[in-house]
């Protein structure tokens with residue numbers, strides 16, 4: 491499928507980020523290669539909360555897998571993993587990480603909406619995604635159909651993602667004020683940003699324009715239900731895996747939280763587990 495204007499800009503932007511992320515401290519590529527026990531913060535977060543449960547012996551599809559650190563961490567937890575992403579450099583990096591670390595994984599270039607055409611007749615025990623994934627997708631209903639498409643009957647879907655209320659907060663310093671700068675609900679058009687830096691590493695991005703999309707929590711949950719999934723839980727978390735705005739304080743283990751006394755004011759991440767019952 492040809493990419494639209496927003497997807498094409500985002501692809502160029504994400505392609506530029508790959509070598510910067512590969513070399514960055516945050517993605518810990520060297521640690522992943524040298525320590526076979528190492529798993530990424532995303533998987534450590536889940537293990538501490540035991541939200542997805544045991545993945546050993548299961549097939550797992552990771553949508554928007556980026557450079558594969560989370561995908562291969564699920565492999566280190568016993569799953570047989572497949573990662574898809576529309577960035578060819580990201581998929582090349584993920585394959586390289588798989589071979590250099592001796593951690594098996596299959597990685598495939600596919601735009602999200604097009605991925606059922608790229609991986610026809612494939613279904614998985616688990617579909618996983620999150621942590622800065624769905625904000626790049628314009629249509630949450632279509633995304634939910636893709637999720638359902640890839641799940642075996644009885645299969646489990648799990649997402650852990652930035653909370654839409656967190657995305658709505660201004661990333662500027664407003665002292666102790668919580669200022670909402672961005673939409674909460676899904677809108678017809680995207681938000682446009684021009685940033686020549688990325689969240690990990692020090693390099694400069696040649697294609698700084700990016701388009702992102704907001705999705706309210708109810709819109710995401712309803713899209714999953716309409717796609718045929720049965721929701722098991724929706725958890726809203728008081729911690730976040732990155733410092734989204736200046737007010738957040740370190741919470742230990744690489745997590746961030748609202749300042750003391752205001753921990754209950756704002757959800758920062760959410761996670762949803764659901765299964766396909768048909």
Ligand SMILES: C[S@@+](CC[C@H](N)C(=O)[O-])C[C@H]1O[C@@H](n2cnc3c(N)ncnc32)[C@H](O)[C@@H]1O
Pocket residue numbers: 497500504554555556557558559560574575576577580600601602603620621622623626627
């Ligand atoms: C922040 S990463 C999320 C992955 C993971 N949490 C991580 O940090 O490694 C977002 C990923 O979404 C991918 N992406 C963005 N838009 C996409 C689309 N329309 N189809 C497929 N992948 C897309 C990007 O290439 C990028 O690798």
